[in-house]
Amino acid sequence: MPGKKEKGAISADIPSDAIEEALRSVEKHAGGEVVIEAEPEGGEAGPSVEALLAEKDGLAAQLEMSLAKGRETMERLKEEHDRHLRAAADLDNYKKRAQKEREDVQKFGVERLLKDLIPILDNLERALQAAAEDDPLAGGVRLVLRTFEETLGRHGVTAFSALGQPFDPRLHEALMQVAATDRPAGTVVLEHGRGFLLNDRLVRPAMVGVAISPAQGEAASAAGEAAAGGPAGDGDAGAEKE
Secondary structure: OOOOOOOOOOOOOOOHHHHHHHHHHHHHOOOOOOOOOOOOOOOOOOOOHHHHHHHHHHHHHHHHHHHHHHHHHHHHHHHHHHHHHHHHHHHHHHHHHHHHHHHHHHHHOOHHHHHHHHHHHHHHHHHHHHOOOOOHHHHHHHHHHHHHHHHHHOOOEEEEOOOOOEOOOOOEEEEEEEEOOOOOOOEEEEEEEOEEEEOOEEEEOEEEEEEEOHHHHHHHHHHHHHHHOOOHHHHHHHHHHO
16 A cells, blocks of 8 residues: 555665765775764864864963063063163252252352452451541441441351350361460460351351460470570570580
């Protein structure tokens, strides 16, 4: 009967293209050895294990090279950063030095001129000391001296006296020693010239005479005579003996 399957018969609907593909696969094998080829979707063969290992080694080498270059770049950046820090510090120090030099020029730029003017002040003071009380010119000299000192004071110049003070080698220059019984040894008892400061910087020390005890004075006199060859009378007696 048409449309009916015989008893014991096996029937399967197999596509013809599948049958042809199976036949081609069988024809590829030799000696009856069966090799199953696995193809990914799309019909392209996948990479082998050796290819994958080689690609892994290549990627590892590239990664190591990139890391090495990165370390070199970081070292260069660190050196450049340190160089810029040193340059910035040097520039800052230079600015500070330049600022200090400008301030010093403003504060002490007239120091050389002041040193040339101080002897004029000394001469005016000596003229006043030598002038008589009723000298009509003394008032004019005193006015000139006061005006001179006020003008210098506007530029940071101050004068100081050392009379009656203990001798200080930082501010005083001893020109002579004076034996004194009414003053302690080391006290300034004479002043030949006042000291001058320019913005708290010493321009000229006070020119002074310092008190010493009478015993020290006698010892100094004896030492001076010995250095000169003895008293003058001894020299004359030697000449008479000859």
